[in-house]
Amino acid sequence: MPEPEGEPEGAPPPAPHPRPPHRRGAPLDAPAVRRWCALALDALGRAREDIDAINVYPVADGDTGTNLYLTVESAAQAVEAVFAAHETGATVPALPDAVRAMAHGALIGARGNSGTILAQLLRGMAQVLTAPREEAHAAYADGPLLAEALRRAADSAYGAVAHPVEGTVLTVATAAADGAHSAVRAGAADCAAV
Numbered sequence: 001m002p003e004p005e006g007e008p009e010g011a012p013p014p015a016p017h018p019r020p021p022h023r024r025g026a027p028l029d030a031p032a033v034r035r036w037c038a039l040a041l042d043a044l045g046r047a048r049e050d051i052d053a054i055n056v057y058p059v060a061d062g063d064t065g066t067n068l069y070l071t072v073e074s075a076a077q078a079v080e081a082v083f084a085a086h087e088t089g090a091t092v093p094a095l096p097d098a099v100r101a102m103a104h105g106a107l108i109g110a111r112g113n114s115g116t117i118l119a120q121l122l123r124g125m126a127q128v129l130t131a132p133r134e135e136a137h138a139a140y141a142d143g144p145l146l147a148e149a150l151r152r153a154a155d156s157a158y159g160a161v162a163h164p165v166e167g168t169v170l171t172v173a174t175a176a177a178d179g180a181h182s183a184v185r186a187g188a189a190d191c192a193a194v
Helices: 030-054 064-086 095-109 112-129 143-160 169-185
Strands: none
Touching: 030 064, 030 095, 064 095, 064 112, 095 112, 112 143, 112 169, 143 169
Protein backbone atom coordinates (compact mmCIF):
# COMPACT_ATOMS: atom_id res chain seq x y z
CA MET A 1 0.00 0.00 0.00
CA PRO A 2 1.50 3.38 -0.96
CA GLU A 3 2.35 5.94 1.69
CA PRO A 4 -0.19 8.79 1.89
CA GLU A 5 1.10 12.08 0.55
CA GLY A 6 1.67 14.86 3.07
CA GLU A 7 0.38 14.96 6.60
CA PRO A 8 -3.22 14.02 7.45
CA GLU A 9 -5.48 16.98 8.08
CA GLY A 10 -5.28 18.17 11.65
CA ALA A 11 -1.96 16.41 12.28
CA PRO A 12 0.62 18.53 14.07
CA PRO A 13 3.45 19.74 11.87
CA PRO A 14 6.68 17.78 12.07
CA ALA A 15 9.31 19.09 14.44
CA PRO A 16 11.57 21.36 12.36
CA HIS A 17 14.69 20.86 14.47
CA PRO A 18 16.02 17.96 16.50
CA ARG A 19 15.76 18.19 20.26
CA PRO A 20 18.76 17.51 22.46
CA PRO A 21 18.77 14.02 23.98
CA HIS A 22 18.49 13.34 27.72
CA ARG A 23 17.69 16.81 28.97
CA ARG A 24 15.45 18.13 31.70
CA GLY A 25 13.41 21.24 31.33
CA ALA A 26 12.56 23.21 28.26
CA PRO A 27 15.33 24.06 25.81
CA LEU A 28 16.37 27.56 24.98
CA ASP A 29 14.94 27.68 21.48
CA ALA A 30 13.00 30.24 19.43
CA PRO A 31 9.66 29.50 21.17
CA ALA A 32 11.41 30.00 24.54
CA VAL A 33 12.69 33.40 23.38
CA ARG A 34 9.13 34.28 22.38
CA ARG A 35 7.80 33.15 25.79
CA TRP A 36 10.50 35.11 27.63
CA CYS A 37 9.56 38.27 25.75
CA ALA A 38 5.87 37.80 26.55
CA LEU A 39 6.52 37.02 30.22
CA ALA A 40 8.98 39.91 30.62
CA LEU A 41 6.54 42.31 28.99
CA ASP A 42 3.73 41.13 31.26
CA ALA A 43 5.87 41.35 34.41
CA LEU A 44 7.16 44.81 33.51
CA GLY A 45 3.64 45.94 32.68
CA ARG A 46 2.55 44.98 36.19
CA ALA A 47 5.66 46.35 37.96
CA ARG A 48 6.64 49.39 35.95
CA GLU A 49 4.99 51.94 38.25
CA ASP A 50 6.73 50.38 41.26
CA ILE A 51 10.05 50.39 39.40
CA ASP A 52 9.48 54.01 38.34
CA ALA A 53 8.85 54.93 41.99
CA ILE A 54 12.16 53.48 43.24
CA ASN A 55 14.22 54.82 40.32
CA VAL A 56 17.06 56.87 41.85
CA TYR A 57 20.18 56.07 39.79
CA PRO A 58 21.75 57.43 37.66
CA VAL A 59 19.02 60.08 37.44
CA ALA A 60 15.99 60.12 39.72
CA ASP A 61 13.63 60.77 36.81
CA GLY A 62 11.10 58.08 37.70
CA ASP A 63 10.96 56.36 34.32
CA THR A 64 13.10 53.22 34.57
CA GLY A 65 10.13 50.85 34.66
CA THR A 66 8.48 52.55 31.71
CA ASN A 67 11.73 52.60 29.73
CA LEU A 68 12.31 48.89 30.37
CA TYR A 69 8.72 48.11 29.39
CA LEU A 70 9.00 50.04 26.12
CA THR A 71 12.34 48.41 25.30
CA VAL A 72 11.00 44.89 25.90
CA GLU A 73 7.85 45.75 23.97
CA SER A 74 9.99 46.61 20.95
CA ALA A 75 12.00 43.39 21.36
CA ALA A 76 8.81 41.32 21.66
CA GLN A 77 7.33 42.91 18.54
CA ALA A 78 10.47 42.07 16.58
CA VAL A 79 10.31 38.43 17.72
CA GLU A 80 6.62 38.24 16.83
CA ALA A 81 7.43 39.51 13.34
CA VAL A 82 9.91 36.65 12.89
CA PHE A 83 7.28 34.14 14.02
CA ALA A 84 4.65 35.71 11.74
CA ALA A 85 6.95 35.13 8.77
CA HIS A 86 6.89 31.40 9.60
CA GLU A 87 3.13 31.05 10.13
CA THR A 88 2.48 29.90 6.58
CA GLY A 89 5.02 27.08 6.84
CA ALA A 90 5.30 24.12 9.15
CA THR A 91 8.39 25.39 10.90
CA VAL A 92 9.26 27.75 13.69
CA PRO A 93 12.12 30.23 13.44
CA ALA A 94 15.58 29.07 14.35
CA LEU A 95 17.01 30.22 17.68
CA PRO A 96 19.51 32.61 16.03
CA ASP A 97 16.71 34.32 14.08
CA ALA A 98 14.59 34.88 17.19
CA VAL A 99 17.53 36.04 19.33
CA ARG A 100 18.84 38.34 16.61
CA ALA A 101 15.37 39.90 16.23
CA MET A 102 14.99 40.30 20.00
CA ALA A 103 18.34 42.06 20.35
CA HIS A 104 17.75 44.28 17.32
CA GLY A 105 14.22 45.16 18.45
CA ALA A 106 15.53 46.10 21.89
CA LEU A 107 18.28 48.23 20.38
CA ILE A 108 15.90 50.07 18.05
CA GLY A 109 13.32 50.58 20.79
CA ALA A 110 15.69 51.25 23.70
CA ARG A 111 14.53 54.07 25.97
CA GLY A 112 16.65 55.75 28.59
CA ASN A 113 19.70 54.35 30.36
CA SER A 114 17.89 51.24 31.57
CA GLY A 115 16.59 50.37 28.11
CA THR A 116 20.00 50.94 26.56
CA ILE A 117 21.66 48.68 29.13
CA LEU A 118 18.99 46.00 28.58
CA ALA A 119 19.56 46.23 24.82
CA GLN A 120 23.29 45.73 25.40
CA LEU A 121 22.60 42.71 27.61
CA LEU A 122 20.47 41.17 24.86
CA ARG A 123 23.05 42.09 22.23
CA GLY A 124 25.76 40.29 24.19
CA MET A 125 23.60 37.19 24.52
CA ALA A 126 22.84 37.32 20.80
CA GLN A 127 26.54 37.39 19.94
CA VAL A 128 26.90 33.97 21.55
CA LEU A 129 23.55 32.45 20.62
CA THR A 130 23.79 33.42 16.93
CA ALA A 131 27.38 32.26 16.43
CA PRO A 132 27.70 29.39 13.95
CA ARG A 133 27.46 25.96 15.58
CA GLU A 134 26.95 22.37 14.50
CA GLU A 135 23.72 22.17 12.50
CA ALA A 136 22.33 19.45 14.78
CA HIS A 137 22.61 21.79 17.77
CA ALA A 138 21.76 25.12 16.14
CA ALA A 139 18.05 24.93 17.03
CA TYR A 140 18.54 25.23 20.77
CA ALA A 141 21.03 26.24 23.43
CA ASP A 142 22.05 24.10 26.36
CA GLY A 143 23.11 25.20 29.83
CA PRO A 144 26.80 25.79 29.09
CA LEU A 145 25.95 27.91 26.06
CA LEU A 146 23.44 29.90 28.12
CA ALA A 147 26.14 30.50 30.76
CA GLU A 148 28.49 31.75 28.04
CA ALA A 149 25.73 34.02 26.68
CA LEU A 150 25.06 35.47 30.14
CA ARG A 151 28.78 36.21 30.59
CA ARG A 152 28.94 37.96 27.21
CA ALA A 153 25.77 39.89 28.10
CA ALA A 154 27.30 41.22 31.32
CA ASP A 155 30.57 42.11 29.58
CA SER A 156 28.70 43.84 26.75
CA ALA A 157 26.62 45.93 29.12
CA TYR A 158 29.63 46.91 31.24
CA GLY A 159 31.49 47.90 28.09
CA ALA A 160 28.63 50.12 26.96
CA VAL A 161 28.53 52.19 30.16
CA ALA A 162 31.11 54.98 30.42
CA HIS A 163 31.30 54.87 34.23
CA PRO A 164 29.89 51.54 35.49
CA VAL A 165 28.66 51.59 39.07
CA GLU A 166 28.25 48.54 41.29
CA GLY A 167 24.90 47.94 42.94
CA THR A 168 23.03 48.38 39.66
CA VAL A 169 21.64 46.03 37.01
CA LEU A 170 25.24 45.58 35.86
CA THR A 171 26.03 43.89 39.17
CA VAL A 172 22.95 41.70 38.80
CA ALA A 173 24.01 40.68 35.29
CA THR A 174 27.47 39.70 36.52
CA ALA A 175 25.98 37.72 39.42
CA ALA A 176 23.68 35.88 37.00
CA ALA A 177 26.64 34.99 34.78
CA ASP A 178 28.72 33.90 37.79
CA GLY A 179 25.85 31.73 39.05
CA ALA A 180 25.34 30.17 35.64
CA HIS A 181 29.03 29.31 35.32
CA SER A 182 29.05 27.85 38.84
CA ALA A 183 26.08 25.65 37.94
CA VAL A 184 27.85 24.43 34.79
CA ARG A 185 31.03 23.65 36.77
CA ALA A 186 28.84 21.66 39.19
CA GLY A 187 27.56 19.57 36.28
CA ALA A 188 24.41 21.36 35.17
CA ALA A 189 23.79 20.79 31.48
CA ASP A 190 20.32 22.15 30.81
CA CYS A 191 19.06 25.71 30.85
CA ALA A 192 16.63 25.15 33.72
CA ALA A 193 19.46 24.08 36.02
CA VAL A 194 21.72 26.91 34.89
